[in-house]
Amino acid sequence: MFQPELETLPRHQLEALQSERLREQVAYVYERVPFYRRMLDERGLEPSAIKSIQDIHKLPFTRKQDLREAYPFGLFAVPREQIARIHASSGTTGKPTVVGYTKGDLEIFAEVVARSLAAAGGRPGMMLHNAYGYGLFTGGLGLHAGAEKLGMTVVPISGGMTERQVMLIQDFKPEMIACTPSYAQTLAEAFRARGVAPEEISLKYAVLGAEPWTEAVRRSVDEGLGVASTNIYGLSEIIGPGVANEDVNEREGLSYIWEDHFYPEVVDPETGEPLPEGKLGVLVLTNLTKKAMPLLRYWTGDLTFLTREPGPSGRTHARMAQIRGRTDDMLIVRGVNVYPTQIEALLQEIPEVAPHYQIVLSRQGTLDEMELKLEVAEPFFRGLGVPALSEENVEADPRLSHLRERVGRKIKDHVGISVRVTLLSPGTAPRSEGGKLRRVLDLRKQG
Structure with a gap:
């Protein structure tokens, strides 16, 4: 037409x-x-x-x-x-x-x-x-x-x-x-x-x-x-x-x-x-x-x-x-303006991770905390030879710990905020069931 x-x-x-x-x-x-x-x-x-x-x-x-x-x-x-x-x-x-x-x-x-x-x-x-x-x-x-x-x-x-x-x-x-x-x-x-x-x-x-x-x-x-x-x-x-x-x-x-x-x-x-x-x-x-x-x-x-x-x-x-x-949709975390799409754009530059993530915001005392739950890419995961990712094997495997540090450093350098990165196995981050996907979980609002 x-x-x-x-x-x-x-x-x-x-x-x-x-x-x-x-x-x-x-x-x-x-x-x-x-x-x-x-x-x-x-x-x-x-x-x-x-x-x-x-x-x-x-x-x-x-x-x-x-x-x-x-x-x-x-x-x-x-x-x-x-x-x-x-x-x-x-x-x-x-x-x-x-x-x-x-x-x-x-x-x-x-x-x-x-x-x-x-x-x-x-x-x-x-x-x-x-x-x-x-x-x-x-x-x-x-x-x-x-x-x-x-x-x-x-x-x-x-x-x-x-x-x-x-x-x-x-x-x-x-x-x-x-x-x-x-x-x-x-x-x-x-x-x-x-x-x-x-x-x-x-x-x-x-x-x-x-x-x-x-x-x-x-x-x-x-x-x-x-x-x-x-x-x-x-x-x-x-x-x-x-x-x-x-x-x-x-x-x-x-x-x-x-x-x-x-x-x-x-x-x-x-x-x-x-x-x-x-x-x-x-x-x-x-x-x-x-x-x-x-x-x-x-x-x-x-x-x-x-x-x-x-x-x-x-x-x-x-x-x-x-x-x-x-x-x-702008998040203010420790005085820094953060947009979820900023994070997503940075992740696309890292081939070892998949475009499936969730941002979780919480507050410890008076300090905001930001966690990025992030899936690793399927090809990278297969090469690790582990059934699933856990905190223990991320700490023990230099490939995983280096990836986690690289993601955190990239966000810090480009967005200006420190973030705790949690690596997830493929298929474990939240998925859409047809509607809009909830990328951000702000637990600060529950306090």
Whole structure:
């Protein structure tokens, strides 16, 4: 579903379209959403003051707390009776974040997901094994509708039941899978445990998202499943998955944002000031076409950078780097800011370890302690000649003790914090069962 007339618009035409849609959207929410009317009035800002997309910085930010305070339907721009579907976040802290869609919004949702799947290698007639969770989470139904719009056959397997997933992949022979990157790793391990080689698996493409991941994870999925994996990006507050996707023929860690529907900015995490292209900051997104609950300048909390240089495919839409972490995922350990993805990126440079780990934070008295539970790579483990790893054989074996010290030193040198490294046997670190994988266990909060 590559749409040259939209995806390759000359930049000046794209900005003219964005300007027209932004003007309409600001006037629309001012009239229909009391929250935005109040926000603009407090700034003395009339909708008519927004004349082009270049004026977007005049608008206030919208934050997740605003959605929580408006729970459940306070930010809807249409009567509840005109809402065709409601989705919600997991609500891990307090009540969930609720979002709504009109029938027109659902058509846009399907369109941008179809566009993303096409960029990822999907074509009409292919089969999609959809292992995203169905329900209030936007992933399952979002990918489902987009795949159908593209003309694909959908297997709505949802998450979990790994044995059944493996069986159906072997029996149905889908060409594409959609799931979290951590669950793709789980499936790759399940195939390997059954003696099924990557070239024996029918899958050719993997569409991975819903959690930050690294090039090391990409390699492990590509090699384990015999696929070319791409990153799909989205968030329920804006629409769901399908805000952006990598092109399968590029895979440079840069995803095209479908700018005719979502306008991207990157701003300084502290000041909110716009940052130049290539500078890491917080991604801010504005709905240009959504009508049930359009958000202006939504502060995603995701850390990335943008480039508006046209990509090799000829698309002119902005590209964003893979998410480097979230401002609300940042860990403060003994005064040092630590992002889990920082740790993961460093681990990919050490071939003796696998991309399976968990960070455990605890507190001894007034001092924070950080432990990294880390699996060793299968080939390295086989060469050790031991049935399983324990503290005793790690201490006794120079190969293991040296590896542990090397990991700790690398983290200390690059992140600036001392960490206790616990080496684990392959297959013993926590695995995804279909949902987002919990990489951090913060026991300090239990004290």
